[in-house]
Amino acid sequence: MNTKDWKILLVDDEHEFITTLAERLELRGINARVVFDGESALLAVAQDEPHVMVLDVLMPGIKGLEVLERVKRSNPQVQVLLLTGHGSTRDGIEGMRLGAFDYMMKPLNIDTLIEKMESAIDYAGKAASLGQ
Amino acid sequence: MRKLAALLKHPLRELASDVDEAVSPERYTMLRRKIIALMVAATLIPLSVMAVLNYYEHQNAMAREIQNPLRVLVNKTKSSFELFLAERSSTVSLIASAYTYAELADEKKLARIFNVMRREFEGFVDLGLIDEHGTQVNYVGPYTLQGKDYSDQRWFQEVRVKGKYVSDVFMGFRKFPHVIVAVQHMSEDGRTWILRATLDTRQFERFIASMSLEPDADAFLVNTQGLMQTNSNNYGKVLERMSFPLPPLTFEPTVLTMTDPLGREVFLAYAYFPGADFVLMAAKPRSSALKTWYTVRGDLLFIFVAGVAVVLFAAMRVTDALIQRMKESEDRRELALREVEHSQKLSSIGRLAAGVAHEVNNPLAIINEKTGLMKDILTMQPDFPAREKILAQVDSVLRAVERCRGITHRMLGFARRMDVSFEELDLGELIRETAGFLANEAMHRKVDVQLDLDPELPRIVSDRSQLQQVFLNLFNNALAAVGDGGSITVAARPENGDVRVVVKDNGCGMSDETLKHIFEPFFTTKKGKGTGLGLSITYGIIKRLGGEISVESTQGVGTTLTITLPKGQREALA
DSSP states (O other), X not given: OOXXXXXXXXXXXXXXXXXXXXXXXXXXXXXXXXXXXHHHHHHHHHHHOOSEEEEESOOSSSOHHHHXXXXXXXXXXXXXXXXXXXXXXXXXXXXXXXXXXXXXXXXOOHHHHHHHHHHHHXXXXXXXXXXX | OHHHHHHHOOHHHHHHHHHHHTTSHHHHHHHHXXXXXXXXXXXXXXXXXXXHHHHHHHHHHXXXXXXXXXXHXXXXXXXXXXXXXXXXXXXXXXXXXXXXXXXXXXXXXXXXXXXXXXXXXXXXXXXXXXXXXXXXXXXXXSSOOTTOBOTTSHHHHHHHHHSEEEOOOBOGGGTSOEEEEEEEEEOTTSOEEEEEEEEEXXXXXXXXXXXXXXXXXXXXXXXXXSBXXXXXXXXXXXXXXXXSOOOXXXXXXXXXXXXXXXXXXXXXXXXEOSSSSXXXXXXXXXXXXXXXXXXXXXXXXXXXXXXXXXXXXXXXHHHHHHHHHHHHHHXXXXXXXXXXXXXXXXXXXXXXXXHHHHHHHHXXXXXXXXXXXXXXXXXXXXXXXXXXXXXXXXXXXXXXXXXXXXXXXXXXXXXXXXXXXXXXXOHHHHHHHHHHHTHHHHHHTTOEEEEEEOTTOOOEEEOHHHHHHHHHHHHHHHHHHSOTTOEEEEEEEEETTEXXXXXXXXXXXXXXXXXXXXXXXXXXXXXXXXXXXXXXXXXXXXXXXXXXEEEEEETTTEEEEEEEXXXXXXXXXX
């Protein structure tokens, strides 16, 4: 799949960070929708069914892991990359147990992020074809 | 209350409080002294009391043991004396009664009677008949005393009054010590006469000798006026005045302790004669009498001194051992406290580090993205004025961000290492679950993941989350190393009470140079890929959990990572 066709959803309450990340992705030809909280994320998943959701673990309101769990229940094909900003990797491991594709720690390396997105989309495609 | 507390203050309690405070060497010395004093007092006081009581009890018993035989001996000898005198005076009395005056006045007859007396009874020297006027009318014996007038002598008066008389020892005309026994007889016709016999006192000496006393002991007869009746070794010759005053009157044999004129401590056994004017005495120096006692006393003293030495030795040894134990336990306690303090400090630092890293990471992420965006824009506009200069600045900022990222990640790594919480867990289940996270990726890359977990694997006490992190890291590394269609084997076996996990892949392997640095912090060959947790953190965690980690690798063949984990909690210091 061409990067232009990727549907990416970015979820983080850090406006400056996430909007800048979206802008940078856009410069690389990747369309990314940005939301700032868990509820909006759930709505966006329901509306757009993104290929990959980049989800911050620590947010006010619905927490990242809960969003992940609900998304994996409603839209299991959506691949989730978790972002953690704090010390414990427990959240990352817990996220993987709940079905996250991988987790990354801030600050991000944008190329690594894109590689992981690609792996996730690739994996989702293969999984879907295997499922069929 | 304070008074009560003071009253209740026991020396041991004081000791116990000392124990708490006893940390300095001086304290230990003081404590050592106190314990030794207490132990010595607790053992020596009863020992000494027992020794003293024993000493006096023994001494008294020994004295009694010595005094009793002496008393008995005096009593027996006194009886012999009494019997001797009684026999002799009865014989004289019998003769006086059995013969008439005329018969006794007959020289030949008296001589015959005297011969019989001498034959039958020892000690008679002579025999004489004295008429009522005191004139000796007949006499048989070695001296010429016929016709001697005794009328003015005391014994004559006394026998006239009492009818019977036993004299003290005296010299008289005979010039050798003797005793007289005189009996007055009254015939039916009213005529009175006196029969008088003389006894030599050699018999007395024989009685004394028969007492078989030791050479330094002394026995003698003395009269109630204090004149010696027999020779004494130490207190005077016969008829001399005894060199010390008479003891109190008693007919029962008695023993008293006194200092004799020679200055010796002596046991003096004596008894007054009820029927005569005599006192029999036996003196025995205490020193010789108590010779056995002095031996026993020496033994007792030796036992006591030996006991004291043993007690002192034991008290010192026991106290030293006790103090040593206390020192050791004090040291251990201090070490444990220091360790707790250290780990608490590390734990607080860990929490602080995690907080700081978290707070810094978010703004750092913004700086990173903003700068990244600037770089993106500049890269897209080749004609931007001073583009190269600005790009250099931007790269510099990005490098600084990367440095900060390194710092915060190190801090987070440190915090993670501090954050150990032990629980009992099933390592097989943990490995299976962690491998499950990567099952999807393995499946789509057709990587064959084999789990060879011994069903007998014991449960271990360790940190679940940290172990998951370790295995996730190792599996990720293995997955990254093998190509599509590769294989990974994870084997777990119990070994010597520990558990050994081997993660083996047939991936690209590592060069010897890479192997040298594999456990160094932030060493990577993946250039930004992965979770950002290097093998150094894995290494740190395994060490922290008390385990070991080793790696073997051959380039182009594969890598084998071996982890040994203790079955029980064996936390190593970070």
